[in-house]
Amino acid sequence: MSDKRNRFETLAVHGGEPRPGADGSVVFPIYQGTVFEADPAGAGGDVPYIRLGTNPSQRHLQRRLAALEGAEAAVATGSGMAAITTALHSALGAGDHLIAAGAFYGGTGQFLAEHAERLGWAYDLVDPGDEDAWRRALRPDTKAFLTETITNPTIRVGDLVGAARFARAHGLTSIIDNTFATPVVFRPHTVGFDLVCHSATKALNGHSDIAAGVVTGSGELIGRVASVLRAYGCTLDPHAAFLLSRGLKTLALRVRQQNANALAVAEFLAGHDRIAHVRYPGLTGHPDHRRAAEWFDGFGSVLSFQPVGGAEAAESLVKSLRLAYAASSLGGVESLVTRPAADGHDASAPVATPGLSDDLVRFSAGIEATEDLIADFAQALAD
Structure with a gap:
């Protein structure tokens, strides 16, 4: 485990790594098993199982991802869209309202267009840099604020600090897609964002050979995201987790x-x-x-x-x-x-x-x- 005072380059190599490693290995092994013997005296809910995201390889990756974003906890998902959708599900229920920055990844827009109404969610699209527009969109049933660090593909940077502050002031869960920036460029938790999402398919892995996603945040909020993720079965395969963890070292x-x-x-x-x-x-x-x-x-x-x-x-x-x-x-x-x-x-x-x-x-x-x-x-x- 690295010292939190280390620079990012060192954190990318050592953050979240056990010392010593399994059987002395510098590289954390792939635990491909789906089921593990339970400890009869252990806590009943903490069972290593692939769908639950508690396989040792999955846990190792999630510690690494949390360290890189400076978060308490992380959950790895089967894709970037799984990260965004489970984060939204964790913050919104039927009858709730979302404020969303209007210039975002097409898959996110497609999800809202095709599924929000069916799920009972209402949403308003706003300019990511216009706080007056956010205030006009705010409703008594607003529960979350969604934005991107750098918009895709129009390459704009909204008022990120203002968005986190606005969400906190109004009791909203702030969710940001940090895929384009990566934690090398920007760490949204440092300015107050609650949940940070990535398509780890992209720069976090960096080698165009897996699909993966991640959500980071407080232990409480990630617990809610993980609950949704487990229900939908969108957790990341251990071998992909191994490849992503390897990619993070050169991030x-x-x-x-x-x-x-x-x-x-x-x-x-x-x-x-x-x-x-x-x-x-x-x-x-x-x-x-x-x-x-x-x-x-x-x-x-x-x-x-x-x-x-x-x-x-x-x-x-x-x-x-x-x-x-x-x-x-x-x-x-x-x-x-x-x-x-x-x-x-x-x-x-x-x-x-x-x-x-x-x-x-x-x-x-x-x-x-x-x-x-x-x-x-x-x-x-x-x-």
Whole structure:
């Protein structure tokens, strides 16, 4: 177990790790078993079992994830959507109301559009940076506030500190999707958020080979999330837990290189005459640059931009890049590029995402050499 005073790079390697390890192993083993012999004298509810998320491999991962976000507890889920939906289920019941920042991941919007009414939830979509809009949306039955650290794919940074403060003042459970930032860039619990969610499929794992999610928070709130998770059977398989725990050890190194690459590419594109607009909070001209510079350690690995020439030019650019894969995920060691509107990001959202146009291109920086990524964009724009 690492000292809490250690820097993040050290925490990523040692946080939540038992010392000594099982049978002296530096690497925590995979406990693939589904069932374990119960201690007749033990507490009846604490049984190691895969669906309950209490298999030793699952518990080990959850200690590691809690340490990285600076939380009391964590629960690992089978996907990022399982993290978001179980967090919402833990905070909302039939007849309750949710305030949700309107610019969010398409899967979250699809879930609310298709299932909120059936579950008896009402919700209002608000601007993540407009506290007056939050106040207008507030109702006696409002129970939760949902937002994202960096919006997907429009790359905005809302008033995060204000959102956490607003939720606390009105007795709401504050829930934030921290996937785009990662705890390397921002740790939402430090400014007062109650539940922090990730699609660990993305940067936390970093190698594009598992689906996973995580929710962190207080022991009490994570207990509620875990109760929902167990009922729906959305816990993470032990082998995936092993891979995710391994990925976490290089998280800081990967994210810092990805951030540096994203900033360099954003600066290159912002100065290119065939690019109309670039969205990246590391650029001084970005409307949320001051917020990001104050709260973040880095500006994230994802940017979006619009080339001159509209959707046709955007599609041509995506096809001309040689290093970035045309794929709709993000946060891996390999760079990825996509057109969110063409990939159905908004297809089932409750309202169209503000700023999502058919010429918008989203780029997720990998860990390749910065110079090679810039050269690749230069050749693609020269075609």
